[in-house]
Amino acid sequence: MKYEERPPFKVGIVGGGVAGATAALKMAGLGITTHLFEAKDSLVSGPPICHLHAGGNLYREISKSQCIALLEQSIDTIHAFPGTVNYRPTVIAIPASDPEKPEAILVRLKALRQHYHEMVMSNPQNEVLGNPGDYFKIYHKEDILRLVNRPLPQQPATADDWMTPVARFINHEQIKFPLFLVQEFGLSIFRLAATASMGLEASPNAHLHLNHRVVKLAESSSGWTIESHDKHGQRCQHQVDFLINACGFQTGTLDNIANRTRRRWVEYKAAYIAHWPSQQGVWPEVIVHGERGTPNGMAQFTPYPQGFIQLHGMTKDITLFEGGLVASDHHNAQPCLPDTFLDNIKHGWQWADTCSRTERAITHFSQWVPEFSTAEVGGKPLCGAQQIPGDDPALRAADVSFDGLRYARLEIVKASSALYATQQIIEHCKKQEWIEPQEGWQKPLLPLTNMLDNTTIIEKAKSIAKYRGYPEALAQPFPAPHD
Known part of the structure; x- marks a missing residue:
């Protein structure tokens, strides 16, 4: 027919x-x-959404193939939802206390840059993350010191403009060099x-x-x-x-x-809203890598207008939760989260819990940007659960x-x-x-x-x-x- x-x-x-x-x-x-x-x-x-994951650079534990897939899918997402993108880069740093070396990130970034270059060569319309040659920029310690006394740009237009507030306010003794600025954009839920x-x-x-x-x-x-x-x-x-x-x-x-x-997993997570009235400069997103689930878990600082910041801290006292990762079984295809988490998703949080976890997130990020300790609770958490098939x-x-x-x-x-x-x-x-x-x-x-x-x-x-x-x-x- x-x-x-x-x-x-x-x-x-x-x-x-x-x-x-x-x-x-x-x-x-x-x-x-x-x-x-x-x-x-x-x-x-x-669940909270704040970035595209264009290359999976927030997750050092995932495979190269997953990173490539996320890069390709993020480019398609920009084509499909251009009005939802926040066009600002992301800075990736390694804490001084972390066993990881920045060179490991560099290997991945070079592979992603090459793949992005090939995508643009095959179809020029794929150039939505900027010029492939500028997919990331390396900042050694001398580069950061060069930016410390530079005026804070109010309309960032270059990589150096975006890196300037980070250079001025990040604790140079608490991070490893180099730092990386990557064309990983934001996404507004x-x-x-x-x-x-x-x-x-x-x-x-x-x-x-x-x-x-x-x-x-x-x-x-x-x-x-x-x-x-x-x-x-x-x-x-x-x-x-x-x-x-x-x-x-x-x-x-x-x-x-x-x-x-x-078979599947479900993970309950939350992100927190802070307000930083004394913030100076226009910031990029900042990711400080760390071992997931430990007190030194990754810290994530995602900026919005008017000094509002979305925060993640991949510790069990901040974004992750004890008992928040559950699996299905042979009798039930739906993993069973504790009732407390389901109630939070459906009805919202108690204000005391909002304050305590947001304040922990502020303290966590302040290890690397001490000025951020003046931030305050800016609103209720963005919480939800994430499915993970298989x-x-x-x-x-x-x-x-x-x-x-x-x-x-x-x-x-x-x-x-x-x-x-x-x-x-x-x-x-x-x-x-x-x-x-x-x-x-x-x-x-x-x-x-x-x-x-x-x-x-x-x-x-x-x-x-x-x-x-x-x-x-x-x-x-x-x-x-x-x-």
């Missing part, structure tokens, strides 16, 4: 986080009838949420079912029946030809409903798995993997001749988002941040225009 003689192909997507929203945007933009079910009242409200919402609301092919909890699935040879309940308990049913499980850390819950089994809890680059012809899981660990994972599902559906290839279906573009106005995205993002109880500064571009 010709494509035009068939009934419209329908896809059901359960979960409206980064993965589900990206899949819906891509498929609806290709003209596919798409039903997106989200239990909450808005899209993309999951609130502008991503705004982009997804506006793009899908404008599409006649996208059907949003917010405040809908999927309670039952019935499989047939030709597809699935999805039964959901809205916030009033009203029962709804929809027939779809293909089902995508995009439930994030609750992917196993839908697997259970669908009678599927899958048996390796160190996995960071993951995308999709199929279970039968008409069921797929979007199992991304990092937001930048969402578009690649969606492309794999589209390839699968094309191979089965369920959908007809059309212009643009292989390109890392989202027709529903690329025409959106940046000013409108920012205003929508600010309203989402305010509604969720976060500072509006986290929704604004960085560096801000007035900087």
Whole structure:
């Protein structure tokens, strides 16, 4: 039967986080009838997101192949969500107390620079992280000392401009040289949420079912029946030809409903919002490497406008939690987090816990930037849980798995993997001749988002941040225009 003689192909997507929203945007933009079910009242409200992971440089424990995958996926993400990117670099440092040598980072950075160069040579449109020759810059101690007394730029335009505040305020005795400045950009979860919402609301092919909890699935040879309940308990049913499980850390819950089994981990994490009123200069992101899960775990300083900073500290007293990493078993595809963590995700934190963990994060980073000790608690934590498919809890680059012809899981660990994972599902559906290839279906573009106005995205993002109880500064571009 010709494509035009068939009934419209329908896809059901359960979960409206980064993965589900990206899949819906891509498929609806290709003209596919798409039903997106989200239990909450808005899209993309999951774990904290603050950067692209363009090369996996935040994680020294992951493989080179994962780093290359994250680089490629991040470039596609910039093409797809240009209005969500904060165009500022990242500085990577090694503490003086750490056994790692900076040369180990240099080997990885050179491999990533070479791969980025090859991508740009094959397609000039891939040059979204700047000139490949400038993918990273090395700063030896003499280079840092040269910048110490330089005026602090208010509109950074060069690598030296971005490195100047770091050179002036970082404790030179507590780090190893050289330092590295890398074209690893930021990613705004609130502008991503705004982009997804506006793009899908404008599409006649996208059907949003917010405040809908999927309670039952019935499989047939030709597809699935999805039964959901809205916030009033009203029962709804929809027939779809293909089902995508995009439930994030609750992917196993839908697997259970669908009678599927899958090994996975779930990790509960939190990031913290600090406010640094006395901050001088416009800062890059700063990563201080360290051994995960120890008191010397990695510290992460992610800047936003107006002196707001998002903080991670990969210790069990800050970002990681005792009992926060759990695995599934043979009887349950959903790893069981402690009720305390689930309650924090659903209802928020006690203010005392917010203050104590944020203050620990401030103290942790202040080891290397003593001036930062004057920072204060800036808001409630960004918390959530991260799924990690399979048996390796160190996995960071993951995308999709199929279970039968008409069921797929979007199992991304990092937001930048969402578009690649969606492309794999589209390839699968094309191979089965369920959908007809059309212009643009292989390109890392989202027709529903690329025409959106940046000013409108920012205003929508600010309203989402305010509604969720976060500072509006986290929704604004960085560096801000007035900087």
